[in-house]
């Protein structure tokens with residue numbers, strides 16, 4: 001194979017990212033992986049932070065805002081215009097159907113995919129089952145709201161938006177009694193002690209949760225080669241199955257859908273998935289061994305076929 005032209009301080013690789021502390025931490029993880037894989041000079045990389053539409057809108061549920069690509073539009077435009085060379089994303093927030101001008105080449109090794117329950121001072125209990133009767137749970141995730149309401153119909157769910165620190169601040173201020181946050185995000189912010197982890201079999205995570213994706217322009221062969229060296233193949237295949245399931249449903253990160261794939265000891269990949277009605281009162285769950293995207297899409301079709309009307313009607317596909 002021909003050698004890859006490496007970025008240099010004179011011609012740095014520009015890494016586009018959202019400007020939130022979590023996004024910056026993730027961009028730095030991607031940078032560190034590239035430095036390690038290629039023996040780059042740190043000065044050969046430049047982090048380029050930008051604000052996404054989703055960051056600007058703070059007062060409404062993103063599901064209401066409508067429109068697509070609330071987290072990717074600005075980075076896509078910068079990538080397309082050649083202002084950045086790569087974009088680093090929380091894959092959970094990236095649409096399953098991407099513009100073919102962009103290529104998702106690499107995923108870093110997935111972190112803890114689980115959610116953690118965080119309660120405010122004065123609330124006893126660290127598990128969902130232990131929350132006080134009628135507790136108020138803040139979340140911006142239709143999945144988390146539906147899952148909690150299924151387990152605890154007495155719990156009231158309200159909208160809680162903003163980056164991780166903002167949400168924790170609103171929790172501390174008593175706006176809500178509890179919230180759910182991704183363990184991966186908390187850990188990447190150094191908040192290892194915040195919240196109580198919820199087992200996967202109690203609260204199945206969102207498709208792609210804990211996975212960081214790195215994209216470049218599809219026609220940028222040099223950058224593709226650079227990124228391919230930091231791809232974690234096992235993560236990539238598992239997350240691709242989760243995303244194929246979501247795509248098969250016609251869902252996105254605003255759908256009450258959970259999907260998690262994990263490698264079994266015999267080398268097969270098992271995909272577990274659940275789809276909920278908005279209030280969590282109804283749901284359908286299933287699993288399959290998935291050797292390719294088609295098998296994940298098959299599971300989506302099977303679950304939609306089995307789903308009660310309140311669930312199926314959420315997916316107009």
Ligand SMILES: NCc1[nH]cc(CCC(=O)O)c1CC(=O)O
Nearest residue numbers: 090092181182184185209210211
């Ligand atoms: N929707 C926001 C978002 N997107 C990715 C993460 C966490 C990091 C990850 O899943 O990799 C979070 C925060 C959260 O859900 O608590």
